[in-house]
Amino acid sequence: MGEKIFRIEIDSKEKNSEAKILEKKFKDYNISLDISKVYTIQYDFSEKQIEKIANSLYSPVAETVRINSPHDIEFDWALELGFLPGVTDNVAHTATEIIDDLFKINIGLSKVFSSKLLFIKGDINRGDVEKISHELINVLIERFHIKSYEEYFKDEGMDYIVPRVNLHQSQDVVEVDLNVSDEKLMELGKKGILDPQTNKRRGPLALDLDYLHAIQDYYKKEGRNPTDIELESIAQTWSEHCKHTIFATEMDDISEGIFSRYIKGSTNKIRKDLGDKDFCLSVFKDNSGGIIFDDEFMVTDKVETHNSPSALDPFGGAITGIVGVNRDTIGFGLGALPIVNKYGYCFGRPEDTRIIYRGKNKTNPSLSSRRILDGVIYGVNVGGNCSGIPTPQGFVFFDDHYKGKPLVFVGTVGLIPRKISNGELSHEKEAQPGDNVVMIGGRVGKDGIHGATFSSEEMDEGSPATAVQIGDPITQKKFSDALVKEARDRGLYNSLTDNGAGGLSCSVAEMAKECGGFVVDLEKVPLKYPGLQPWETWISESQERMTLAVPEDKLNEFVDLMESRGVETSIIGKFNDTNRAIVRFNGKEIFNLDMDFLHDGLPERKLKTKPYPYNKKEPKIVIDDHTELFEEILGNHNNCSYEFISRQYDHEVQNNSIIKPLQGKGRVNGTASVVRPLAKSKKGIVMSQSLYPRLSEISCYDMAACAIDTSIRNCVAVGGNINHLALLDNFCWCSSGESERLAQLKDAAKACYDYTTIYKTPLISGKDSMYNDFKGFDENNNPIKISVLPTLMISSIGVIDDIHKTTTTDLKVPGDIIYVIGMTKDECGGSEFYYALKEIGSKSPKVNAKKARELYEKMYELNQKGMFSSCSSVGPGGLIITLAKMAIGGQLGVEVDFSKAPNEDLPIEKILYSESQSRFIVTIDPTNKEEFESEMKDFVFGEIGLVKNEEFVIKNNKEIINSNVKKLEEVYKERFKDY
Amino acid sequence: MVRVLIMSGYGINCEKESAHAFNIAGADSEIVHINDLISKKKKLADYDIIMFPGGFSYGDDTGSGNAFANKLRNHLWDDLLEFIKSEKLILGVCNGFQIMTHLGLFSLPSTDYGQRVHSIRWNNQNRYECRWVHLKNNNSKCVFTKGVDVTHLPVAHGEGRFFCDEKVLEELEKNNQIVFTYCDEKGNPANGVFPINPNGAMRDIAGICDSTGRIMGMMPHPERAIYSVNEPEFHLKKEISKRKNNNIDEFIETNFNIFKNAVNYFK
Incomplete structure (x- = not known):
């Protein structure tokens, strides 16, 4: 190419949060870390221009910047992490937009690449650094390069690597x-x-x-x-x-x-x-x-x-x-x-x-x-x-x-x-013959090819890496706002659909059902990099794209609006009513199928x-x-x-x-x-x-x-x-x-x-x-x-x-009465209880929908009246786990006797942990006791105890668990506390 | 009618609720895409207040707020300076505060507009954090916070840790420019302790103003905490009030006041 390559490296004045978090993650290696941001730019900029660019990319209060010069700190290993060619690089994309806006130019895609440079201090060898790299990247989409301090010093920094796609x-x-x-x-x-x-x-x-x-x-x-x-x-x-x-x-x-x-x-x-x-x-x-x-x-x-x-x-x-x-x-x-x-x-x-x-x-x-x-x-x-x-x-x-x-x-x-x-x-839409086939949003690359067919199979060694995609939410946010907040209400299109599985091949063909056919000129589809084969462009699942049917008389207004909102728009063909699906590439017809065959030609099967x-x-x-x-x-x-x-x-x-x-x-x-x-x-x-x-x-x-x-x-x-x-x-x-x-x-x-x-x-x-x-x-x-x-x-x-008129699960006021609503049965099959005992069981919960429906209507009525100070659906773990979470939520305790919960003569452990459906635990203000019980007279319920300040006391006639809400909270929050 | 420009585009996403907050405070707000200002379809000079709402402009790539700030600096800097000179108001929340930070809108007595004096860095935990926090107003100068003492509202950010050098900190303090600091529900300082201080911000700083008090930026979101029903404690408060035969106020006045103060400034 003959273009100059620059490396802009941005160092943090204080050790940044990411470095601190990684030091903790790799505490077994006993290393200390500094992390710099790197922008590799391949473009013929002057020194003055590149300085201006660098100044647009860092905060002088917290960072310093270097251009094409090595860092002068002490370290043992330098480890650079970046993307593989063709992988969506959102940071680079934004940096490109910053540069374009700065000089009012358009340098094009694949000129800027972002990466991260870790300077590692510690008594570790190259093999350790490789292990660390593999913990930090996914080899399907990312790359790493390691240099020892000596190599870094001799080479005056990291190599100038441009991960551009060359097809x-x-x-x-x-x-x-x-x-x-x-x-x-x-x-x-x-x-x-x-x-x-x-x-x-x-x-x-x-x-x-x-x-x-x-x-x-x-x-x-x-x-x-x-x-x-x-x-x-x-x-x-x-x-x-x-x-x-x-x-x-x-x-x-x-x-x-x-x-x-x-x-x-x-x-x-x-x-x-x-x-x-x-x-x-x-x-x-x-x-x-x-x-x-x-x-x-x-x-x-x-x-x-x-x-x-x-x-x-x-x-x-x-x-x-x-x-x-x-x-x-x-x-x-x-x-x-x-x-x-x-x-x-x-x-x-x-x-x-x-x-x-x-x-x-x-x-x-x-x-x-x-x-x-x-x-x-x-x-x-x-x-x-x-x-x-x-x-x-x-x-x-x-x-x-x-x-x-x-x-x-x-x-x-x-x-x-x-x-x-x-x-x-608003939910009726129809592409009309003569409407333009318009694609908006991201460009098309090799990412996400064969996604739909790949997910229709079991995963094994042959699973394609091109099925991997990275999202670019901001590209989508721009067209989402432009469509839903502006274009829709101005009536600028007749139909639209998402480009998901199968990419254009599915979205265009799907929409063409509304009118009866289409012709697409594939060379008009904007690409992330040149050299894609026509079939790849047609089925690629590159993200953040929509396909629209835009009538001819609205086309200019639509295109102008999208442009003013920073949304790339391409007119790639026409919808028609010929019952043929046609794709051309540089004028040559490469695809001509009967619409009925394409959509309904698959033979019937019998399973x-x-x-x-x-x-x-x-x-x-x-x-x-x-x-x-x-x-x-x-x-x-x-x-x-x-x-x-x-x-x-x-x-x-x-x-x-x-x-x-x-x-x-x-x-x-x-x-x-x-x-x-x-x-x-x-x-x-x-x-x-x-x-x-x-x-x-x-x-x-x-x-x-x-x-x-x-x-x-x-x-x-x-x-x-x-x-x-x-x-x-x-x-x-x-x-x-x-x-x-x-x-x-x-x-x-x-x-x-x-x-x-x-x-x-x-x-x-x-x-x-x-x-x-x-x-x-x-x-x-x-x-x-x-x-x-x-x-x-x-x-x-x-x-x-x-x-x-809604209710949360947390207990609210000490002294409130606790009720269980619904019948507890011998239904511990597949429960969290049996799982803890390494069992599956055979008695799965049975649902009586007719009775449950009546109860749910009553519950709505009572919620409308503000009857409940708290209410919880009894879920996985059964009555006791549900009640424990209500207590933790309210930072309050309970004293309950679960033998009073309506049940089919079960041993206490099954009352506590059965996952019978259609049950609730509710608490009410004691002054509402009479009203509640009379409202509920046609339903199964039992009063089991009271809300307390801290203690969590569970009885089966006599006490079987005596804990407190602090202890419960500790147990509840222990497992993922360092995640 | 006080006219508010709510900045939008490129991933800003709190424009609707921000406009709503100003509107119920009595203003007439308009959501304006930055490109409509650049193309001169709209003019900053036609508005009394500019609000930079929260969001993820340019996906936070190259640093939160940086790319959007560059765009403003490249195209609208002179208009913005003119706006400031005419003694109008600017409010920034979250990503808006980050944008204003990169623009250098928080002048000290010793610095001009355009010079960055602080930075907003990644949270200590290096992760996005969404939770309700308490703030203490320490300031008598800021136009937006008159009559606000302790307030309660959500933060939702990955990069929210206030950072500057000692000299700047001293000057901010001396000149009464530290507006909001993280505190507990009684107003006691967080002293950097998580989660009362949700990001590790230096000196618990959550929001500052410029040397005139007419430009304020803050990380937490007052526009998401105008109504009591949005508070996480709403159901508990509702239950307790009911037992006392009281009703809960519709608004969380301490947050609502930020918008009302701005509108009243022009009356």
């Missing part, structure tokens, strides 16, 4: 011969198209033989072979990830498939039953589901998973997950405003340090559960916080089944006026199930020490405090937070949240989430029923109204090729129908992720497969009239 491939379109043996076809489906330039397979198409035969037949009729871009595009569109074939296909005697029968079927029935009380507005057809908020507004919700990407690169997977699901809000109808983010994580236990490998002989190691946890949590931190969307709601669940692949649930709630300014319904061998053994339990067991369960992974997550996610931005993620003086994690989306209205949104994966080993039907009941009950506890409450389903399954796993799926889906129709809580949106399995090797080279527990996560979202 030397030609941009040809390859014809793929389908007139080959079935064996060859299967290889094509599994490993991908053979690239003639590299002689390597391009990565999985995830097309099975029956699909390939259908494609073969189509091209026989067309009288030609497919191009690579056509085949890649069909693979994306037909992928499990995009088509949800398992839910859509005939299963046993259910010819219409379990989605139509059990999920959509339920919602349709509920809407019909509700008649004019139906509060659904848009279900199952858009990027999110939408329900009525009030006469003027609609509230939307969507929950996604990003499991496979998070296993490979936890930070990147999680940030693109949360920022991606934000786009399901922005892309709902004509564009909703994201007002709440939600998360849910299922991880392996972070103390588990045994590494598993994707390759034989300890090659291709997976990340440890702790690193996955840290990375995922931080990814949602950056994605959510940077986007200015509050995160009041979330949970974390630990079990060793999630060690191979974590589950990362991310959700976004949105708000949109029901009608936009021209009076049209057969075989009963899953559920656990039938119920253990015999003997308890020696009640206090010890209680403390173990209170402090276990799934009951203890995860405040460290809650407080690193901004839950106060947008000023909508009413019931927060941490409740009471004692800051306990609640199970439901309330927000007020509009400052001028008292109306609120209530949300919760729930899952019971351990019940999958006993009954997937009950697993689903418990998740549904809990998700609803949690909302009811804080003041939610079951008559204005909707649900979302996220199925995360494993080994979905196995008929026994499909039987579990069918069981769970059937429960969704049975319970939601009684509760009258419609399912408004959902998503499935069917292959959450890890295949590889352990430390001793034994082949292993780790599958997640079949997991159904149910999210609930409801609307209430007055946010003041």
Whole structure:
């Protein structure tokens, strides 16, 4: 290139926080650290210019700057950490914008690169420094360089490394011969198209033989072979990830498939039953589901998973997950405003340090559960916080089944006026023939190729590293504001959708269904770096992009607005009604498919199930020490405090937070949240989430029923109204090729129908992720497969009239009476109690929805009256754990006799820990005793004791536990206190 | 009507609640994209108050507030100086405070506008922190905080640790420019102890003003703490008041006053 290279290095005057934290992290090495920021710039700047640039990049009060000169401090090792070529480098991107703005020029992309330089002092060798490096980077996306002090001194600093992408491939379109043996076809489906330039397979198409035969037949009729871009595009569109074939296909005697029968079927029935009380507005057809908020507004919700990407690169997977699901809000109808983010994580236990490998002989190691946890949590931190969307709601669940692949649930709630300014319904959208195909936001690179097909398979050694992406929330924030706060209300586009799985290939083809066809000129798509092949541009999942249909007469206004908001806009084609999907590259047609074939050409399948061998053994339990067991369960992974997550996610931005993620003086994690989306209205949104994966080993039907009941009950506890409450389903399954796993799926889906129709809580949106399995090797080279527990996560979202009439979980006033509402039964199967005893059991909680519904209506009525001083939904860990958290939250004690809790003649340990559903613990002002008891006369309840100042006394007639709230708090907060 | 310009664009994200706070305090606020000022569609001179709200301008890349401050300095510096000279008000919260810090808007008696005197560094814990804190007003000069003593409101930031050299600290103190410091609920100083001081800020400093008292920046968010119902203790307070047959005030006046003081300054 011949351009000059500069290294601007910025040193901190005082030891910065990051250095201090890393010293602590690596305390075993006994090192001291200094960290400098580095900008490597390749551009022909003058010395004066580069000085000006340097001055724009540092704070003279706290930092000093060097240009092309080594640091003059004492150290033993210098360690530079940076990105690999092509990986999104947001800091460099901002530095580029600063430079462009400073000189009013446009230096272009890939001129600036950011990195970090650690100066390490300590008695360690190069091998130790390498180990430290591997703790700090992910080799899939980052690089490191080490120099000893002597080397650094001799070389006058670190090397001038420019991690630019240099692609030397030609941009040809390859014809793929389908007139080959079935064996060859299967290889094509599994490993991908053979690239003639590299002689390597391009990565999985995830097309099975029956699909390939259908494609073969189509091209026989067309009288030609497919191009690579056509085949890649069909693979994306037909992928499990995009088509949800398992839910859509005939299963046993259910010819219409379990989605139509059990999920959509339920919602349709509920809407019909509700008649004019139906509060659904848009279900199952858009990027999110939408329900009525009030006469003027609609509230939307969507929950996604990003499991496979998070296993490979936890930070990147999680940030693109949360920022991606934000786009399901922005892309709902004509564009909703994201007002709440939600998360849910299922991880392996972070103390588990045994590494598993994707390759034989300890090659291709997976990340440890702790690193996955840290990375995922931080990814949602950056994605959510940077986007200015509050995160009041979330949970974390630990079990060793999630060690191979974590589950990362991310959700976004949105708000949109029901009608936009021209009076049209905001959730109706239609691309019109003649509209321009417009792409806005980020540029396209090799990142995220084959994401959709990759997640439709089990993870093994061949899993592509290009599936990794890093998010750029600010690029998205800019277009989100420009669309939802400006362009939408000016009526500047007819339709929009998110560029998610499958990239342009899916978003354009999907939108073209609204009008009937499209022509795209692929060379007009802006690239991050030159040299992408056409098929890569078409299916790349590079993040932060939307596709819109902009009518010709609004095009200039739209483009001007986007430009003035710093949003890159490209007009890449036209929608039409020709029923053909056409892509050209530099004028040459490289893709020409029948729209019907592209969307509906996949052959029908038939799935057969075989009963899953559920656990039938119920253990015999003997308890020696009640206090010890209680403390173990209170402090276990799934009951203890995860405040460290809650407080690193901004839950106060947008000023909508009413019931927060941490409740009471004692800051306990609640199970439901309330927000007020509009400052001028008292109306609120209530949300919760729930899952019971351990019940999958006993009954997937009950697993689903418990998740549904809990998700609803949690909302009811804080003041939610079951008559204005909707649900979302996220199925995360494993080994979905196995008929026994499909039987579990069918069981769970059937429960969704049975319970939601009684509760009258419609399912408004959902998503499935069917292959959450890890295949590889352990430390001793034994082949292993780790599958997640079949997991159904149910999210609930409801609307209430007055946010003041809500109740939190923390105890409030000593002397208040404590009641248990609901029957406690012999239902400890899959409970935290049995887990502590290393048992599963066989007696799963059964839900009586009809009775529960009546109770929930009564609870709403009592919440409206302000009856409860505190209220808690009885959750994992049962009555005693729930009560303990209420005490910690209020920093108050209790004295209760649990034998007085309504129960089916159970031994005390089962009363304490059974996870029977549809129960609450409430406290009331003693002056309301009579009124409460008369209101509740048709329901099962028992008075168990009083709120006290500090002591935590539990009786079974006589005292069995005598503790105090300080001790409880200590146990509750111990596990993650240093996280 | 007092006109407030709420700055927006490039990742600023608290503009809506900031505008709401000023509006209910009696002002007429307008959310203005920085590019509309640069293109001269809008003029700073047409407003009485500028507010730089919180957010993540440019994703905090190259240091929180730095890139946005550069953009302002490159295009709007003269207009901004003119605005300051005409004795109008500027308020910055969180990222807004960080932007103003990089712009050098906190003049001391010994320095001019444009010279940076302090810096806002990463929290001691090196992590984003969202929690409610108490603040003590130490200042009689600042226009925004008249009548405010101890107040309660949330912080939400990764880079919030106030940092400067001893000389500057002395001058800030001497000239009565330290406005808010972190304290416990009774107003006793945090003395650097977490979580009362949520980020390790030097001398517990949460907010300062310029030498005139007309320009204030603070890390915590008063615009998120206008209504009592948003307080984490709301449900406890509601229950206790009910037993005494009292009602809870709709507003948290100590925070609301920051906006009302600004509006009343022009009356």
